[in-house]
Every structure is written in C-alpha cells, then in structure tokens.
Amino acid sequence: MPKQVKIKHIRCSRKTQPADISKRSALIEYVRAKHPHLKLKKLGEGAYATVLGSPSGKTVFKIGADDGDGAYNDIQCDAYLNYLKVVCKDQSNPFFPKIKSATVYLRGKEYAYIIEMERLTSLEDGKNHNKLGATERYLFDVLQEDESLEGMAHNVEVMLKLAPELKHNKKVTSLLMMSKKLSKLIQEWGNDMHDGNIMLRGRQLVITDPIA
Numbered sequence: 001m002p003k004q005v006k007i008k009h010i011r012c013s014r015k016t017q018p019a020d021i022s023k024r025s026a027l028i029e030y031v032r033a034k035h036p037h038l039k040l041k042k043l044g045e046g047a048y049a050t051v052l053g054s055p056s057g058k059t060v061f062k063i064g065a066d067d068g069d070g071a072y073n074d075i076q077c078d079a080y081l082n083y084l085k086v087v088c089k090d091q092s093n094p095f096f097p098k099i100k101s102a103t104v105y106l107r108g109k110e111y112a113y114i115i116e117m118e119r120l121t122s123l124e125d126g127k128n129h130n131k132l133g134a135t136e137r138y139l140f141d142v143l144q145e146d147e148s149l150e151g152m153a154h155n156v157e158v159m160l161k162l163a164p165e166l167k168h169n170k171k172v173t174s175l176l177m178m179s180k181k182l183s184k185l186i187q188e189w190g191n192d193m194h195d196g197n198i199m200l201r202g203r204q205l206v207i208t209d210p211i212a
Contacts, residue, residue, distance in 0.1 A: 005088040007102045014107075021105045021112040024050060024065040031061050031114060044122075046196075048080065053119060059100055060119050065112035075104070075111045079189045079211040084115070086181050094171075094204050095178040120199035120206055131203055139175075139205055144193045146186040153179035178207070185211050 012021065020026040028050060032040050040052040043060060053060035064080065075081065081104070087096045098118040105112045121128055123140075132140060142148040156176040159166065166172045190212035197209040 003090075003092045005091055005099045005102060007084065007088055007104060009104045009106060011106045018105060018112075021107055022066055022110055024063060024112075027063045027065045027112055027114065028052065031063060035061075058119055059116050062115040062117060063112070064115075074109070075106075078111075079192075080209055081113065082189065083185060083209065083211055084113075086185065090177065090181070093174045093178055094201070095174060095207055097199075097206050097208055118201065120201055120208065122199055123195040126195075128200060131200060132205075133203060136203060136205055140195075140198060143182075143198060143205070143207065143210075144191070146183065146191045149179050149186065150183045153183055182207065182210055 012018065014020075018027055018030040028042075031052060038054040038057060040054055040061065042050060043053045044051040049062050049064040051060050051062050064078075084099075084102060088099055088102060090096055091098060097120065100116040100118070102115045103113065105114075121131075123129060139152075142152050153176060156172065156179065160172070160176070188211075191210070192212040193207065193210045197207065199206050199208055
C-alpha cells in the first residue's frame, strides 16, 4: 500500500457516468454495473453512506450520496471527507483504514463519493470484542472520549521524553500521531466514535469514521 493516496475530484454532467449523483441508489447501481464480476451485496448502511462488498472480497466500496431526500450540497461541511483527507495523507498509520481509491463526484453544488478500501471486521455486534487484548481494550475505551484522547497524546509524549528510544517504535509513534490528529478533528467536528466506527484488522484497531 502507498503511504499516500490522492483523492480524485471529477466534475460530471448528466451526460457522463455516473449520470445521477443526487441519489445514493443510483450510485449503488453504478458501482455494481462497473464491477459485475464481484457480485456486490450491501454489507452495511448508515445515514450518510452504504457499504458494498462481495462475500470473499478483500476490499469494500463505501458510497456516500443522498438517500433520496435531497442532494449533498455543502462539501466543506462533510465530516467524513475531512477525515478522509487525513487518512489518505497517512496510509502508513495502522490505526487508519487502507484506501485503494477515493473519488469525489461533483456537479454544481451537488457531490457524492465512492471509496474503495480494505475490508475490516466489525466490533458492533460484540462477537469480536474477545479478540481485543488488554492494550486494545484500553485504547477502545479511550478512543470514545475526546478528553481521554487528548490525555493519551500527552501521556505518549511524556513516555517518549522518559524513554527516547521509543521514538523508533512504529506502534508508539503511530499511536501519538493518530491521537493528535483525531483530537484536533474531534475538537472541530465532534466525537462520533463507537463500536460501529471502530473496526479490526486482525487485532489492530482501525478508526473508520470518528467525527460527527
């Protein structure tokens, strides 16, 4: 995986594909038609996006577009896209999801996005919580509170001062950078981290959508 992924911005008209970016259902059909061999099925759906994947696929497609009540029309206020910018610039951080491609479609003030990213394991149903070790359980609890996240960044910095040799430990430095970046985003946008937005890559916690 590259250390950075460029987010593509494509301006489209009703004569180009995807023809309709104002409805999520149209984007879902567009992705399915583009990848017929994958036999994509709906894996999850929220207020702002739908996730498609194939039964044995290693990647999924996250489709962000309106659900039919009116087009997205203020891209600057899209919390997920602001988080995605951070993620795409720091693909070496294990706490961030691995992005294969990211495309934002624009038409006038309307916009939608299609992100192909690694497939992760859910913590939402509670079945995979037993995969978490003691450290991961502590981090899982801390990540859900912005005050604790700021405290964790401070504690890691103190630890690095006391044991400077840890500056060469990738896990420690990744933890520090993640906590600093998320703390800054959460201060601006608000905390939306819970077991639906924190997933697993093996035993590694991965933050998929932390801000409201």
